[in-house]
Amino acid sequence: MxxxxxxxxxxxxxxxxxxxxxxxxxxxxxxxxxxxxxxxxxxxxxxxxxxxxxxxxxxxxxxxxFKPGPLQPTDNPLDIAVQNEGWIAVTGKDGKEAYTRNGALVVEQGILKNVQGLAVRGDGGPIKVPTDTTLMIGADGTISGTQAGINSTTVQVLGRIKLVNPPTKSLERGEDGLFRTKGGGAAAPDAKVKLVSGALEGSNxxxxxxxxxxxxxxxxxxxxxxxxxxxxxxxxxxxxxxxxx
Structure with a gap:
């Protein structure tokens, strides 16, 4: 019994x-x-x-x-979605590298961030954006822009978003909803990860x-x-x- x-x-x-x-x-x-x-x-x-x-x-x-969610067009140049597998690297509130699929980006105080206020990681750290700059994001994560005023037609490369694709078994979800490697280390950039500009990925x-x-x-x-x-x-x-x- x-x-x-x-x-x-x-x-x-x-x-x-x-x-x-x-x-x-x-x-x-x-x-x-x-x-x-x-x-x-x-x-x-x-x-x-x-x-x-x-x-x-x-x-x-x-x-x-980990299966991808549906893509939702927004026509906002600061909205990006990861095609198929891969992640966008950001700096968590603990100062360590973390990963997300949320590609809704904004510019705050001259730094490219996501809507949670976390800085998007570039090849050499945070991506700085000059004042009055119109941004464009390439499929490989390259950030380029034109600045209003003098030389408004000149395109400047400002950085490139760090895109990674570590094995899913090596990732764990944190209480903040972000994913990190189980060992706490930083994943290596993966050139095979591609982005779609002007769209966001919905929940799966x-x-x-x-x-x-x-x-x-x-x-x-x-x-x-x-x-x-x-x-x-x-x-x-x-x-x-x-x-x-």
Whole structure:
């Protein structure tokens, strides 16, 4: 009987965690460049006195779905999207290199940043943009621009966005939503990564699949709860029989 309690108790906890992950995915359906989270479980034995006949469910490390999201044209020259695989390098709030697929860029205080206010990394550090400069972003990440006034037709190369493509198994998602290498090091630039200018990548979350998953998880939660109630009822009846004897 107590084996059922272990299974049901751990099932309730892991189902609640999975529902939280699914809810987070649904909340980010409209987040640019968002990568859906994937919850997975495994069965592990419970060791202790007596025979190791008990088992419980535990969640493994939450992984991410790295398939590309849909491209959404914006006609904004500062909006970029990564074609297929690859990442845009930025400087996180901790000062270390991080990676994102969100290519909505802005110029603040003469520095090219993303909409989160993080500096976009270039080949030699932050990309500086002179005042009154109209920017153009090439497929290879090259930033060029023309400055208003004198020599307004002269195109100047200001830098190149650092584009990387480390193995997905080497990446982990931070609490800020950015990805970093598991060792904390910086990934090498990859010339094969290409950009699309004037477009943004949408979230790769499928809202229909997530809603179906939420319904399934709700039913699992109800099943585990009923199992616990059944075990409680049976335990009470067993106590009554023992009292009679």
């Amino acid at each position: 107590d084996r059922s309690i272990y299974v049901a108790t751990s099932g309730v906890k892991q189902t609640m965690d999975a529902m939280s992950t699914s809810a987070n995915n649904l909340a980010n359906v409209s987040t640019t460049g968002f990568r859906a989270q994937i919850e997975s479980y495994t069965s592990v034995p419970v060791t202790g006195e007596g025979l190791n006949t008990r088992a419980m469910a535990v969640s493994s490390t939450v992984s991410s779905d 979350v499928n809202p229909v699949e997530e809603m179906v998953n939420m319904i399934s998880l709700a039913r699992e939660f109800e099943m585990h709860t009923k199992m616990l109630q059944t075990m409680d009822t049976q335990t009470g009846k067993a106590d009554q029989l023992l009292t009679l004897t």
